[in-house]
Amino acid sequence: MSSFHWDRRALIVIIFGAVTAVLWMLCIWQLILRFKPEISPTSPSPCEHGTYENEVCLCPEEWTGQYCQIVNFCDSSSYISSSENITFSRIVVGHIGYSEEKCENSTANAGIPKAGQKCYNNNGKPTLADLRIVNCSRNMKTLMDELNNADNSEVNISSIASDVQILTSVPQKLTTENISTAADIAKHILESPSMTSDDALAAVATVSQLLDANVNQFNFTDNNLVTATASLTSTLEKFSLSGSAVQTNIAVCNLSLTSNSTTALFSAQKGPKSSQSDCTHVRQNVSTFNNISSTEVQILINVTGNNSSADRSIGFVLYQNDKFFQAETFKSYYDYSKRVISGYFPNATFSDVQIVFSPPNNSLIQLHNYACVFWDYKANDWNTTGCKKESSSLGLRCRCNHLTSFAVLMSFQKKYRYAKPLVIISHIGTGFSIAGLIITIVFLILTRKTRKFSVTWMLVNLCTSMLIFYLIFISGIENSNAKKKGSDILIQNVMFKSDQADTPESASCTAVAVLLHYFLLATFMWTALNSAQLYLLLLKTLNPIPGHFILITSVIGWGLPAVVVAITFGATYKDGKPLQYRQEEFCWLAALDEQGNVSTEKPMIWSFLLIVALILLINIVIFVKIIVSVMWKDNMNLTSNRKRSFRTKIVGTLSIAVVLGITWVLGYMMLIGGEEASQVFSILFCIFNTTQGLQICILYTFRSPIFKKKITEMFSYVSMPDIPIHLHSKTYYFVKFRGYKKHADETVRPSETFSEETTFSNSDPTR
Numbered sequence: 001m002s003s004f005h006w007d008r009r010a011l012i013v014i015i016f017g018a019v020t021a022v023l024w025m026l027c028i029w030q031l032i033l034r035f036k037p038e039i040s041p042t043s044p045s046p047c048e049h050g051t052y053e054n055e056v057c058l059c060p061e062e063w064t065g066q067y068c069q070i071v072n073f074c075d076s077s078s079y080i081s082s083s084e085n086i087t088f089s090r091i092v093v094g095h096i097g098y099s100e101e102k103c104e105n106s107t108a109n110a111g112i113p114k115a116g117q118k119c120y121n122n123n124g125k126p127t128l129a130d131l132r133i134v135n136c137s138r139n140m141k142t143l144m145d146e147l148n149n150a151d152n153s154e155v156n157i158s159s160i161a162s163d164v165q166i167l168t169s170v171p172q173k174l175t176t177e178n179i180s181t182a183a184d185i186a187k188h189i190l191e192s193p194s195m196t197s198d199d200a201l202a203a204v205a206t207v208s209q210l211l212d213a214n215v216n217q218f219n220f221t222d223n224n225l226v227t228a229t230a231s232l233t234s235t236l237e238k239f240s241l242s243g244s245a246v247q248t249n250i251a252v253c254n255l256s257l258t259s260n261s262t263t264a265l266f267s268a269q270k271g272p273k274s275s276q277s278d279c280t281h282v283r284q285n286v287s288t289f290n291n292i293s294s295t296e297v298q299i300l301i302n303v304t305g306n307n308s309s310a311d312r313s314i315g316f317v318l319y320q321n322d323k324f325f326q327a328e329t330f331k332s333y334y335d336y337s338k339r340v341i342s343g344y345f346p347n348a349t350f351s352d353v354q355i356v357f358s359p360p361n362n363s364l365i366q367l368h369n370y371a372c373v374f375w376d377y378k379a380n381d382w383n384t385t386g387c388k389k390e391s392s393s394l395g396l397r398c399r400c401n402h403l404t405s406f407a408v409l410m411s412f413q414k415k416y417r418y419a420k421p422l423v424i425i426s427h428i429g430t431g432f433s434i435a436g437l438i439i440t441i442v443f444l445i446l447t448r449k450t451r452k453f454s455v456t457w458m459l460v461n462l463c464t465s466m467l468i469f470y471l472i473f474i475s476g477i478e479n480s481n482a483k484k485k486g487s488d489i490l491i492q493n494v495m496f497k498s499d500q501a502d503t504p505e506s507a508s509c510t511a512v513a514v515l516l517h518y519f520l521l522a523t524f525m526w527t528a529l530n531s532a533q534l535y536l537l538l539l540k541t542l543n544p545i546p547g548h549f550i551l552i553t554s555v556i557g558w559g560l561p562a563v564v565v566a567i568t569f570g571a572t573y574k575d576g577k578p579l580q581y582r583q584e585e586f587c588w589l590a591a592l593d594e595q596g597n598v599s600t601e602k603p604m605i606w607s608f609l610l611i612v613a614l615i616l617l618i619n620i621v622i623f624v625k626i627i628v629s630v631m632w633k634d635n636m637n638l639t640s641n642r643k644r645s646f647r648t649k650i651v652g653t654l655s656i657a658v659v660l661g662i663t664w665v666l667g668y669m670m671l672i673g674g675e676e677a678s679q680v681f682s683i684l685f686c687i688f689n690t691t692q693g694l695q696i697c698i699l700y701t702f703r704s705p706i707f708k709k710k711i712t713e714m715f716s717y718v719s720m721p722d723i724p725i726h727l728h729s730k731t732y733y734f735v736k737f738r739g740y741k742k743h744a745d746e747t748v749r750p751s752e753t754f755s756e757e758t759t760f761s762n763s764d765p766t767r
Contacts, residue, residue, distance in 0.1 A: 056294045058269075061092045061248075074119035074126045086131065091119040093126050094246060096205050098169045103136035109167060112136070116166045118201070129198075134166040140181045143167075147188050161189050161202035171212035176219045179210055183228040186210075190239045201245050207232065208247035211323050220326045220380070229324045230377055233317075233405065237344040240315025244279050249320040253279035257303070257312040257348070261285050266316040266343075267298040282316065289356055289394055298394075299341050301403065302352040317342040322407060327381045330409055331498045336360045340375070342405040350403065357396045357408045365412040368501035372398030372493050375405040382409060382495065389493050413501035414584060425686040430474050433693025437467040440697045447706050454545050458533055459700065461557055462526040462659065466693055469519040476512040477587055510573075512587035514565060517603075521561035521611065527661040528615045529553045531622045534656065538630045539622075568607040613668065619660040627653055655699045663688035 047057035050068035059068035074097075078087040084101065091097030098113035105111075114136065118129040143160050164185045168174060174182070189195060189203040220226050240252045255264055261284040268281060269292075281290075289298050297318065319325075319340040332338070341355060359367045372389050373382040387400040396408050441463050448456045533553075536545060572581040572590075581603060583590050591604035600606065631652050657663070666688060670681035688695075701707050 053294065056292070058294055061095075062090065071126060074128050077117075077128060079115075079131055086115050086133075088115075088117055091117065091128070093119050093121050095119060095248070096165060096202070098166065103134075107136035108139045109134070109136045111170060111173065112167055113169050116162065116169070118198070132162045132166070134163050138163060140164060140167055140178060140185065143185055144181050147185065155192075155194075157189060157192050157194050157199050158196065160185065161195075161199040161206075164189075165202040165206045165209070168206050168209040171209050172214060174210070174213040174217060176217045176222055176225055179213055179217060180222065180225040180228045182206055182210055183225075183232045187228070187232045187235045190235050190243075197243075200239070200243050204245035204250060204252060205247050207236070208249040211249035211319065211321055213323070215323055215332075218323050218326050220328075226380060230380070233324055233342070233375075234377070236317050237315060237342055237405075240317050240342075240344055241313045241346075242315075246279060251279065251318040252315070253282050253318075254313055254315045255282045255284060257284055257314060259312075261312075262303050263287065264301045264303070264314050264345075265289070265298065266318075266341075267292075268296045268318050269294050289354070291394065295356075295394075296358050297339055297341050298356045299343055299406070300354045301343055301345060301350055302354075303345075303348050304351045312347055314348070315344040317344075317405075325375050325382070325405070325407070329381055330496060333498060333500050334362075334365055334412055336362060336365075336412075336499075338407060338409070340405050340407045343403045345403055351401055353400045353403055353406075354390075355398045355400070355406050355408075356392060356394050357398075359396055359410060362412075362415070364415055366415040368411045368413045369496070370396050370408045370410045371495055372396075372400070373407055373409055373495065374400060374402070375407070382407070384493050384495055387493060389491055391491075409496050409499070411496050411499050411501045422682055422686050425683070426690045427474065429687065429690025429694070430470050433691055433697075434467065434470050434474070435694075436697030436701075437463045437470070437693040440693075440701045441467065443701045443704070443707060447704075450706060452545075454533065454550055457550055458526065458530050458553065459659070459696075461554070462523065462530060463693070463696060465519050465522040465526055465557075466696075469516060469523055470693060472512060472515050472519065476508070477516070478585065509587040510582055513582035513589065514569060516587065517568070517589060517608065518561050518565045521564060521608070522558060524612050524615045524661060524664075525561055526557050527619060527659065529557050531619045531660050534626060535622050538626055564607055564611065568603045572603050609668075612664065616661065616664060616668075620662060620665070623656055623660055623662060626656060631656070651699070651703070654695075658692060658695045658699060661692070663692070 046052060046067055047059070048067055048069045049063040050057045050059040052058075057066065057068050059065070059072075062071075062073045064070045064072040072093045074091045074093070076087070076089050078085055080086075087100045088097050089100065096116050096118045099115040099117075101114045103109040103112045103114055112134070115131055115133045117131050119126055120129055121127070143164055146160060147155060164182055168178070168182050186203045186206045189199055192199070195203075218225065236250075236252060240254050242254065244253050246252070251268060253266060255266070257264060263284060263286050265283050265286040266281065267290050286300065289295075289300060299316065301314065319342075320337055322338040322340050325340055337360065339357065341357075343353065355372070359370075370389070371384060372387040373384055374387060375381075376383040386402050387398055387406075390397045390399055396410070398406065398408065400406065441460055444456050444460050444463070533545070533549075569581055581590060582588060583592075589604040589608055590602045592599060592602065631649055663685075666681050666685040670678050670685055
């Protein structure tokens with residue numbers, strides 16, 4: 001008979017040990033998969049005025065050279081005119097700067113700089129050109145009228161080019177009409193036979209400034225704007241065959257192919273301001289792309305025909321954004337620069353054009369997918385015909401069979417940042433809680449005859465809902481569909497409707513969010529019901545509990561959360577869009593709007609936080625009432641010494657606080673606190689609430705006299721011989737077990753008297 005008991009108890013120990021080991025292995029596996037060591041550079045940057053990236057110095061516009069050590073700007077200057085001083089700040093070489101003095105409010109160009117000045121490279125030395133002063137009463141409409149009403153011989157192109165460039169120097173003030181007019185003027189200047197190199201630079205500078213205007217002003221329902229920008233981009237392509245100019249938002253370059261050249265490559269370097277594009281990176285007879293990490297965009301054209309024309313010029317235009325190419329089918333929500341590269345080769349035949357774009361770096365979003373497109377002037381929209389995507393380690397690679405203006409349309413998803421210490425704490429705490437809750441549930445069921453049935457029922461339901469929540473949380477909280485990396489990008493070249501990633505519907509993730517919502521609400525509901533039971537037992541001293549109490553609490557505990565979840569899901573899951581109900585990456589309730597702000601329209605606020613806040617408020621009131629009226633009230637019948645009485649009160653207080661979920665208040669403190677306070681509350685919240693199941697196990701199971709006694713009896717069969725085991729207030733000595741001989745008088749001899757302790761004095765719910 002004793003052998004049977006030994007086998008049964010040993011089996012229980014083995015089962016519990018195996019379950020706990022498996023759970024811990026799952027937690028450790030999750031941590032290993034989730035976190036990888038990060039290697040940070042330890043060597044100092046060799047760049048004097050730039051940033052060091054992939055063993056290359058990326059220089060700002062003001063500095064050049066291998067280590068960004070060479071000055072590339074004209075220093076601040078001042079001039080004395082007939083009426084006032086004209087002052088200029090630092091001007092970058094190849095750019096035109098503007099005076100700090102503005103046109104008076106009484107003039108047509110109020111707030112526009114009064115003068116402009118170019119800084120150019122004079123044999124390696126930055127040098128200022130002649131000063132150009134604008135007529136403050138001369139606006140863009142006046143300039144356009146001069147171009148339209150005068151003969152070419154009478155038009156002062158240089159004056160108009162200088163004035164329109166200065167008039168567009170404050171892009172924030174440009175309206176849709178201003179943009180349309182300025183684009184027309186720039187087009188006329190670039191087409192003028194009397195245009196000089198300075199005039200061309202002023203026109204290109206005007207285009208660059210237009211590309212800095214507010215995107216809302218590019219209203220392409222305005223036919224004049226559509227016509228003006230289309231004509232301007234077409235003119236820029238033709239101008240690129242013979243002219244070149246580089247400004248912040250545009251680079252115009254050309255290359256004359258030799259008779260034996262079969263390829264032409266244009267590449268633009270990137271910098272901290274994304275404006276390091278120049279014409280020194282135009283080459284011919286190149287078989288492949290640059291393998292330089294600092295390259296921003298490249299276009300490689302393969303010439304297939306033998307054209308005998310003497311003029312074999314090829315032109316390139318790089319736009320730093322797509323404001324001149326506003327599509328009706330593609331909408332932008334993220335603020336990033338979508339570059340457009342144009343190639344123009346009228347005097348040769350070709351069939352293969354390859355383009356590589358470098359995706360933008362952003363700490364908040366990450367690339368989800370992309371499409372290779374060209375600008376269809378007939379449809380005034382992007383088109384994928386004749387283009388396809390190819391895999392490449394250099395960036396986003398496209399291949400087309402024609403030559404025009406190309407771009408890549410990219411879709412992005414949010415990049416979530418994890419507080420690694422908090423996640424580690426959560427996994428470890430959750431693992432302990434899962435093991436503790438399993439032990440507690442089994443113990444409560446096996447020892448249910450030693451306490452009130454209602455007490456056992458309430459605690460078992462609370463622990464069960466909490467256990468299921470923890471299991472679902474640790475195994476399914478993350479949405480794998482929302483974690484597509486570069487290797488997951490689809491090869492199909494399909495147009496997007498927006499740059500926001502259309503995360504595939506994941507029924508499993510939505511189901512996990514629903515289950516987490518339900519079981520966490522159920523957990524809080526059972527804490528409220530435990531609170532109500534303690535109120536009846538300790539404050540109202542109702543014995544027995546009112547009839548149908550178990551049935552009523554069961555309906556409320558499991559039914560009310562189901563109603564809330566059903567209403568929430570039905571109200572938010574509309575038109576098959578799960579992200580109205582749940583988050584994108586985590587299978588949990590949505591809380592933020594598209595701008596990343598907390599929204600009261602999202603279910604996290606009104607279907608969880610408000611309900612939980614109400615439950616916590618009720619629990620806190622009852623908790624305070626019990627502590628004041630029962631736990632810390634003087635008891636004349638207490639026979640224990642004072643030290644033990646204080647310890648009993650402390651343990652009883654903690655027991656009630658844990659079972660009522662009082663520590664969840666830290667979550668609300670985390671939401672309303674400042675940044676530093678929020679970090680502290682986040683750590684405390686993770687520690688106390690991920691280990692809530694373990695706390696319940698310690699206070700309601702491990703401290704129970706019955707549990708101590710059963711564990712001691714169990715170890716008496718599996719312990720090594722003559723080893724004393726100290727278990728709180730009782731020490732047992734085990735006699736050596738001999739397999740070949742049993743003695744009937746082999747008994748356990750307690751060395752001292754065992755005394756039981758209770759949690760709630762005479763009102764322990766676990767008893």
